[in-house]
Amino acid sequence: MRLILVGILLGLVYSCGATISGPFLFWGHHKVSSLQAQALVEASSREQPLTQLFREAKAVVVFVRNTTSRLEGIKYPKFQNLVKSGTWTYLPERRLIAEPFGYNANIEVISLSGHGEEDDAEIVTAYNDALRIYGNGEVLGILASREEEAHFLAKRETTEEEPKKTAEGPPADVAEETEASFIYVAEGNKAVLSLNGPPELRLTNETLRLEEHIKQITFDDQHAKGYGRLSITFMHSGEKCTLRFKFSLARGTWIGRNVAVEHNELKSVLLARGDDYTVPSAPLGFSNRCSANDLSFNNPNKNETLQSLIVSDFQVQPWLNGRKEFGEVYDCVGFISAPILSGLFVVTLLLGILGLGISAMLSMHTPNRFESSRSKQLTFTVQE
Structure with a gap:
């Protein structure tokens, strides 16, 4: 039973x-x-x-x-x-x-x-x-x-009549196949960007959550010129929004500098904001990951409609060179932190005490002459 x-x-x-x-x-x-x-x-x-x-x-x-x-x-x-x-x-x-x-x-x-x-x-x-x-x-x-339908969507505008096919190809109003995921791999595994959530494009009067993207992702490898571009096209409310992340390459290290944004008729270049730890960078062949802080690309011109782009909990690696996995990870945690500073202070204090002790021992000298009974005689004075 x-x-x-x-x-x-x-x-x-x-x-x-x-x-x-x-x-x-x-x-x-x-x-x-x-x-x-x-x-x-x-x-x-x-x-x-x-x-x-x-x-x-x-x-x-x-x-x-x-x-x-x-x-x-x-x-x-x-x-x-x-x-x-x-x-x-x-x-x-x-x-x-x-x-x-x-x-x-x-x-x-x-x-x-x-x-x-x-x-x-x-x-x-x-x-x-x-x-x-x-x-x-x-x-x-x-x-x-x-269990639901697959996350791959083929969007098309609904009309009363079926669009007519032409000799040149499929109907013009059929949108490209899109995917709802937050892992963006360039064709040929040339580059990859992985996020924990959709990028947020902030305009003057609204914020766009870019959840669905066209599956064709490209990476323009200009290694000889010292840069590369990862291009991702998103679909939001039937309109395209293209992000081109630019990575510069110098002395064997890549750095994420900016992102060019095209939405409707708006075009702008947003600059990565942060320091040496928060702006993604790593040696060639390594990936960069940060889950502690959001990465913000801001518009230097405050009067523009395109204000900023926010990505969170990211891992990125350009010049993946056909590999199927990320390289070793560089993270956004800096070397200097409160525990490390405390440890350095204690070590410095102990080294100072040790140095004073050694200095005091080295300053000690032994006498070069010793008195004896032969070198100095005892005398008495007798008065009559």
Whole structure:
């Protein structure tokens, strides 16, 4: 009887697992961060980190949403605080290379109702219950979605009549195929830009969230001239918006200098704002990653309609040269920090004390003459 019950439960688990799709949000376990740089790795290499994570977690809690729409932090404040308080990562793909079912015995699948406040409270409550049983850092949380249509969309304007084909090619009003993801790989794996969310183009009176992009992404490699351009064309409300990220190359190091923006009839060059650590740069063959701060490209002319472009939690590498994975990572964390300064101060103080001690020992001299009974006689004076 017990075997029959276990079989039924496993069947339910597998049936739930077969209906989930991306995008996915992982949090809670300390090894979740290792999944962040796996965007361009081959399928065979990506499977091992996932299966290892599923096995090492003491428990896995899978929350299934009814939609793949964007999860707004304003509507889920409790869940947002829960995720940001620890390690987390976002996987925009539709399918996981490996699913947790079958790799972990303690899996709970929770279907969400679709109401913001109810889902927010249910996620936090269920996850905290698992933490009380298995301990902090031992529970892997996964937010997924139910099976829906693919994330590849072929948009076209709806008209009363079917557009007529011409001898030159397809109808002119059929838009190019677009993709809703935040990983932008240039043709031939020449360059790659990976984000945690869509870029935000800020105009004078509105902000455009560039979520869908045309799948044809190019990288203009002008290595001999010392620069390269990563061009990405987005579709927003049926209108094109092209971003051309320019990277300069000097003495074996690339630097992200600016981005040229074309939206409708507006054209402008936005300059990267920041210091040596926040502006993306790395030696050739290395990638740059920053999850601590947003990267801002600002318009030097304040009177222009195009104000700025914001990208968050990015990893970028130009001149990828056909590789299928990121190079070694340079991050935006500077060398000088409060703990390092404290350590340097203590070391300097100890070295100063040691130097004074050595100096005092070196200043000591032994006497060059010694008095004895032969060199100095004792005399007495007798008075009569």
